[in-house]
Amino acid sequence: MITETIAAIATGLSNGGISIIRISGDAALSIIDQIYRSKSGKKVLSKEQSHTIHYGFIYDNNQLIDEVMVSIMKAPNSYTKEDVVEINCHGGIIVTRKILETVLKNGARIAEPGEFTKRAFLNGRIDLSQAEAVCDIIQAKNELALKNSIQQLRGDVFRLIKDLRVKILRDIAYIEAALDDPEHISLEGFNDTLLHNIAEESSQIEKILKDSENGKLIKEGIKTVILGKPNAGKSSLLNILVGEERAIVTDIAGTTRDTLEESIQLNGISLNIIDTAGIRDTQDIVEKIGVDKAIRFASQADLIIYVVDASRELDENDYSILSLIKEKKAIVLLNKSDLELIVTSEKINEWTKQPVIRISAKEKTGIDELEELIKKLFFHGEISSHEDVFITNQRHKEALQSARESLKLVKQSILDGLPEDFYSIDLMSAYEVLGKIIGENVEEDLVNMIFKEFCMGK
Numbered sequence: 001m002i003t004e005t006i007a008a009i010a011t012g013l014s015n016g017g018i019s020i021i022r023i024s025g026d027a028a029l030s031i032i033d034q035i036y037r038s039k040s041g042k043k044v045l046s047k048e049q050s051h052t053i054h055y056g057f058i059y060d061n062n063q064l065i066d067e068v069m070v071s072i073m074k075a076p077n078s079y080t081k082e083d084v085v086e087i088n089c090h091g092g093i094i095v096t097r098k099i100l101e102t103v104l105k106n107g108a109r110i111a112e113p114g115e116f117t118k119r120a121f122l123n124g125r126i127d128l129s130q131a132e133a134v135c136d137i138i139q140a141k142n143e144l145a146l147k148n149s150i151q152q153l154r155g156d157v158f159r160l161i162k163d164l165r166v167k168i169l170r171d172i173a174y175i176e177a178a179l180d181d182p183e184h185i186s187l188e189g190f191n192d193t194l195l196h197n198i199a200e201e202s203s204q205i206e207k208i209l210k211d212s213e214n215g216k217l218i219k220e221g222i223k224t225v226i227l228g229k230p231n232a233g234k235s236s237l238l239n240i241l242v243g244e245e246r247a248i249v250t251d252i253a254g255t256t257r258d259t260l261e262e263s264i265q266l267n268g269i270s271l272n273i274i275d276t277a278g279i280r281d282t283q284d285i286v287e288k289i290g291v292d293k294a295i296r297f298a299s300q301a302d303l304i305i306y307v308v309d310a311s312r313e314l315d316e317n318d319y320s321i322l323s324l325i326k327e328k329k330a331i332v333l334l335n336k337s338d339l340e341l342i343v344t345s346e347k348i349n350e351w352t353k354q355p356v357i358r359i360s361a362k363e364k365t366g367i368d369e370l371e372e373l374i375k376k377l378f379f380h381g382e383i384s385s386h387e388d389v390f391i392t393n394q395r396h397k398e399a400l401q402s403a404r405e406s407l408k409l410v411k412q413s414i415l416d417g418l419p420e421d422f423y424s425i426d427l428m429s430a431y432e433v434l435g436k437i438i439g440e441n442v443e444e445d446l447v448n449m450i451f452k453e454f455c456m457g458k
Contacts, residue, residue: 003025003026004025004109005023005024005025005026005027005028005031005107005108005109006023006024006025006108006109006110006111006112006115006116006119007021007022007023007024007031007100007103007104007108007109007110007111008021008022008100008110008111008115008116008456008457009021009022009096009097009100009456009457010022010086010116010457010458011091011457013093013096013097014091014093015091015092015093016091017090017091018088018089018090018091019088019089019090019091019092019095019096020086020087020088020089020457021086021087021089021096021099021100021103022084022085022086022111022116022457023084023085023086023087023103023108024078024079024080024082024083024084024085024111024116024119025082025083025108026082026083027107027108028082028083028084028085028108029045029046029072029074029083029085030046030107031085031103031106031107031108032045032046032070032072032085032087033045033046034106034107035058035059035060035102035103035106036054036056036057036058036059036068036070037056037057037059038054038055038056038057039055039056039057043056045070045072045085048072049072050072050073050074050077051071051072051073051074051077052071052072053069053070053071053072054069054070054072055068055069056068056070058087058089058099058102059102060098060101060102060105065089065095065098065099065102066089066090066095066098066099067089067090068087068088068089068099069087069088070085070086070087070088071084071085071086071088072085073085073086076123079116079117079120079125080116080119080120080123080125081119081120081123081124081125082119082123087099087103111456111457112451112452113451113452113453113454113455113456113458114135114450114451114452114453114454114455114458115451116457116458117131117134117135117451117454117458118131118447118451121439121447126153127155127158127438127439128436128437128438128439128442128447128450129152129157129158129161129393129396129437129438129439130152130153130155130157130158131439131450131451132152132393132395132450133149133150133152133153133157134153134454134458135453135454135458136148136149136152136219136392136393137149137150137153138454138455138458140219141219141220141221141263141270142218142221142265142269142270143265144218144269145218145219145269145270145392148215148218148219148390148392149392152392157391157396157437157438158438160208161434161435161437161438162438164201164204164205164403164434165431165434165435167197167200167201168201168427168430168431168434169431171194171197171423171427172424172427172428172431174190175187175190175420175421175423175424175427176424178190178420179420179421187420190420191414194410194414194423195411195414198407198410198411201407202404202407202408205400205403205404205407206404208391208400209391209397209400209401209404211390211391212390212391212392212396212397212400214378214390215390215391215392216392217269217302217378218269218390218392219392220270220272221263221269221270221271221272222269222270222271222272222302222303222374222378223272223274223300223301223302223303224271224272224273224274224301224302224303224304224305225273225274225276225294225297225298225301225303225304225305226238226273226274226275226276226304226305226307227276227294227298227304227305227306227307227321227324227325228306228307228308228309228321229309229315229317229318229321231309232307232308232309232335233307233309233333233335233336233361234275234276234307235260235275236335236361236362237305237307237333237335237359237361238260238262238273238275240361240364240367241262241264241266241271241273241367242262242264242273260274260275261273261274261275262275266371266374266375269375269378271303271374274297274301276293276294276297276298295324298324298325298328301328302329302378303328303329303330303331303374303377303378304324304325304328304329304330304331305330305331305333305370306321306322306325306330306331306332306333306354307333307335308332308333308334308335308343308348309335309336309343310334310335310336310337310339310341310342310343310344310358311336311339311340311341311342311343312342312343313342313343314343314347319351322348322351322352323351325352325354326352326354329377329378330352330354331354331355331356331357331370331373331374331377332348332352332354332355332356332357333356333357333358333359333366333370334348334356334357334358334359335359335360335361336360336361336362337358337359337360337365337366338360338362338363338365341358345358355373355377357369357370357373395436395437395450396437399433399434399436399437400434400437402429402430402433403429403430403433403434406426406427406429406430406433407426407427407430409426410423410426410427410430413426
């Protein structure tokens with residue numbers, strides 16, 4: 001049972017309008033009674049109603065520290081299901097720290113990163129997937145990532161996993177009951193029923209895992225590498241997408257000699273764009289390092305944007321890049337379409353089946369078409385209105401993969417004609433590993449590791 005009272009600064013520690021010091025635990029109300037004084041000097045906050053806010057002052061003994069507003073949230077109707085007090089003070093660094101020191105001096109200890117949310121989980125207010133969603137909300141890099149995290153916080157993952165576990169547990173219970181009481185419960189014909197159930201559950205898991213690839217891209221962004229020969233217009237394209245002059249653009253070939261990374265928002269998702277050195281044979285040692293880095297980054301990319309100078313004939317460097325992108329998700333841009341085109345879509349299609357778009361970085365044409373194509377390549381145009389929850393957590397994905405393998409073993413045991421108690425072993429394995437997603441039967445070390453990723457005060 002948790003007995004210690006914890007406290008931390010719940011807002012960013014900087015000069016600003018307000019700061020919040022959060023206190024949670026059995027002694028939260030007695031601590032605020034010791035350090036708070038109302039304007040009349042008579043109000044005792046521990047006797048006030050829950051979910052009320054009070055104007056007054058914080059004192060360290062007889063020394064006035066600050067004028068404050070104090071929120072009272074009594075157990076169990078609080079974030080942690082414990083008594084919670086939040087002190088809203090002026091946002092200066094010194095005054096915020098001074099109030100926290102006073103709180104600690106009167107009986108609280110400093111909270112560990114994520115400890116408030118950890119208590120919410122341990123006290124049963126939220127499951128582990130919801131707790132992780134809190135961290136994802138704080139770290140969300142785009143609107144879709146935020147929307148997906150909020151869906152998880154609402155319990156969408158919990159309901160999804162709980163439904164799967166109920167179905168699996170139902171079959172386990174039937175098998176165990178039949179083995180214990182064969183005279184009254186028959187397993188005759190149950191294999192066909194179990195095969196049907198496993199097929200449905202496996203199909204559901206497969207869909208979740210397939211959607212998890214979208215989830216990863218929503219959360220982390222699409223790793224995008226811009227490739228091309230020197231002076232093809234790569235840096236100009238980057239500047240257009242970013243909306244400012246981030247890359248140096250000149251007529252001198254080889255201006256970009258190293259990678260330049262930027263993150264942009266596109267249709268609600270993040271593109272982590274890497275502009276690379278122009279790919280060509282070169283004797284310049286520094287430029288050659290840049291070319292080697294470009295090729296290495298391309299091999300790790302989710303998307304390659306290959307910029308072609310369409311006003312010039314393709315050469316061996318272009319053919320080298322076309323070979324490089326054949327097995328990747330890529331888009332070919334025929335740049336300088338404001339000039340006479342020498343390279344056509346048909347010519348590119350002789351070497352690759354990747355989609356081709358005509359653009360002019362100079363005239364800023366074709367960019368809308370590029371943005372729409374990126375969206376369709378990754379999300380089939382449906383991501384902005386998708387109401388299903390996406391798995392974004394690698395721990396969840398690994399648990400689902402493990403559950404899928406356990407169900408495969410059950411199916412194989414049935415086909416091999418093995419005894420029914422073999423089915424229960426693997427069904428239970430699937431049931432337990434799915435439970436780890438929502439925090440059932442999860443090891444303490446894993447819980448501690450998860451919450452260490454949180455910020456202070458949350």
